[in-house]
C-alpha cells in the first residue's frame with residue numbers, strides 16, 4: 001500500500017473540523033503519523049477562516065456542531081475551495097443526511113467511530129485521485145506555458161514564429177507594425193510585447209485612430225495649450241506625453257489622415273512634437289507599436305498613405321493570421337477564454353461538450369478571436385449547466401446534409417455569408433448587436449451585408465435549403 | 466543520544482508472559498540500539514475503561530504511563546491485554562505520541578486467526594507493534610514500505626506483512642532524528 005503524502009512536492013493538507021476536542025486530537029494524531037499536514041478547527045467559523053486562508057486537500061467535517069453545522073461548512077467550502085475534498089463525519093448513519101451531503105458535493109461520509117481500515121482507505125483513495133488531478137493540471141500548465149506569450153495563446157506554427165519575433169523585438173525600442181484582421185489579437189500582442197519589454201514598468205497607452213475626427217485625434221495625441229482653440233480652457237497632456245517611458249499603441253493607423261501622418265512621421269523620426277497651440281517642441285521617450293486591419297502596402301501604392309511613414313512604422317512587421325487559418329488554436333483559445341470569462345463573470349464553467357467544440361472549430365469566425373470570445377461569453381450567460389452545449393453557442397449547427405460526407409466543398413465567402421445571415425436572424429436584425437457578436441464594427445458589418453446582399457431582416461432564403 | 470533507556474512494562478490484566486516480553490525487549494534493543502529493561506508493576510491504570518464500548522481509552526493509559534515513568538527511563542512502553550480505542554476509531558493496536566516519551570500496545574487483537582492463530586505468530590505481531598509504537602516516540606512516521614515495521618497497519622494482514630525491523634530509509638531517518646541534525650522528512 002503506497003502512502004502518498006506529497007503532491008507536486010507539497011505536503012497534503014488536511015483540515016479536521018469537530019467541536020469535540022478529543023475527536024480533533026485523536027484524528028490529528030492519527031493523520032499526522034501518515035505524514036499529512038493536519039490542522040483542526042473547533043467550529044464552522046474557524047474552519048471557514050482556515051479554508052479561506054490556505055488551500056486544503058481534504059476537509060473532514062463533523063455534521064452536528066453548535067452554530068454553523070457541517071452541512072453549512074460543506075456548502076461554504078464548495079464555494080471557497082471547490083478543489084478541496086470534503087468528507088462528512090456523523091454519529092448516526094442516517095441515510096438522508098448522507099444523501100443530502102453527497103448531493104451538496106461531499107465526497108463521502110464516515111460514521112463514527114470509523115473502522116481504521118475504512119478511514120485509511122478513504123484517505124488513500126482521495127489522495128491518489130488528487131495526485132492524478134494535480135498531474136493533469138501540471139501537464140496542462142506545461143502545455144500552456146509553451147503555447148503562450150503572456151496572455152496571448154496559440155499553438156499554430158505561424159504564431160510560434162510570431163512569439164519568437166515578439167520576444168526578440170520586446171528587448172529593443174524599435175517600432176513594430178502589427179497587421180491582421182479585426183479581432184486577431186493585435187492589441188493583446190502589443191500589450192504582451194510591452195509587458196515583456198524593459199519598459200514594462202512604464203505606461204501602456206492605446207489610441208484608436210479610427211474612432212475620432214482628425215482634429216480631435218490630434219489634440220488627443222499631442223495635447224494642447226490653454227487657449228489653443230475654443231474650449232481649450234486649460235493645458236492638457238496628450239497621449240504621447242502620457243506614454244512617456246512606456247509604449248504607445250496606435251490602433252487603426254491606416255485610417256489616419258494626411259496632416260496627422262506628417263506629424264506622426266516627425267514623432268517617429270525625432271521623438272518630438274508640438275502641443276496644439278504650443279511653441280516649444282516636447283521631447284518624449286516612447287516605443288510605438290502600430291496596428292491596422294488594412295493593407296497598408298496597398299494604401300501606399302494608391303497614394304493614401306505616406307510611404308516614408310510606412311517605412312518608419314514597418315521596422316518590425318508582424319502579421320497575425322485570421323482565426324479560420326489556424327483552427328488548431330480554437331480548442332486552446334476556448335480553454336483559455338473560458339477560464340478568463342469564468343473569473344470575470346464569477347461563474348463555474350467546466351468547458352464545452354465535444355459536439356460544441358466541433359461546431360466552434362468549424363465556424364468561419366469573420367470577427368476572429370473577439371467573436372469567439374463574445375460567443376463564449378453569451379453562451380455562459382444562457383447555458384443551463386456548467387458545460388456549454390452546441391445549442392448554447394447560437395452558431396449555425398451542421399445540418400444532416402453537411403455531415404453526410406462527400407458534399408461539395410463550400411467557399412469561405414459562402415460560409416461567412418451564411419454565418420452573418422444567421423447572426424442577423426438571431427439578433428432580429430439588430431445590426432449593432434450582430435456586429436458585437438461577430439466581433440466586428442458596424443461599418444464593417446454593413447460593408448459585408450452590402451457585399452453579400454444581406455438585409456437586416458434577412459430571411460436567409462439562399463442558405464435555408 | 467546513546468544514553469536512551471527504554472523501559473517495557475506489562476500492565477495487562479492477565480499474568481505477564483515473561484518469555485514474550487523478553488523477546489520484545491531484545492528486539493527493541495537491537496532495532497533502536499538502546500538499552501531496554503523489563504519491569505513488573507503491581508499497579509494498573511484505572512478509569513480508562515469506557516463502559517459503553519467495553520474498551521480502554523488509549524489516551525488514558527498514555528497519561529497514566531507519563532505519570533508513572535521512572536526517572537531513568539527516556540521512553541516507557543506499556544504492554545496490555547485490554548482492547549484499546551481512540552474516540553474516533555473502532556479500535557487501535559497501540560498508540561504513541563510523535564516524539565513523546567510513552568507508548569502503549571495491546572495484545573487483544575493480535576491473536577486473531579488470520580495468521581493461523583498460533584502463539585508464535587501473535588508473539589511476532591506484538592514485537593512488531595512494540596517497535597512500531599516506540600518508533601513513533603522517536604519521531605518516525607508511517608513508512609511507505611509495507612515490510613517496514615513503521616508501515617501503517619489497520620488489520621492483521623498488514624501486521625503480518627511487516628518484519629520486526631526498520632527499512633533502510635527509516636534507519637537513516639531514525640539516526641537523523643536522534644542526532645538532532647534531522648530534517649528526516651523534509652519538514
Ligand SMILES: Nc1ncnc2c1ncn2[C@@H]1O[C@H](COP(=O)(O)OP(=O)(O)O)[C@@H](O)[C@H]1O
Nearest residue numbers: 151152153154182183184185186187188369370
Ligand atoms: N491569441 C489570443 N490569445 C488569447 N486571447 C486572444 C488572442 N487573440 C485575441 N484574443 C482576445 O480577443 C479579443 C480581441 O483581441 P484584440 O487584441 O483586441 O484584437 P485586435 O486588436 O486585433 O482587434 C481580446 O479580448 C483578446 O484578449
Ligand SMILES: [Zn+2]
Nearest residue numbers: 033597601617
Ligand atoms: Zn503508527
Ligand SMILES: [Zn+2]
Nearest residue numbers: 608613632635
Ligand atoms: Zn520504513
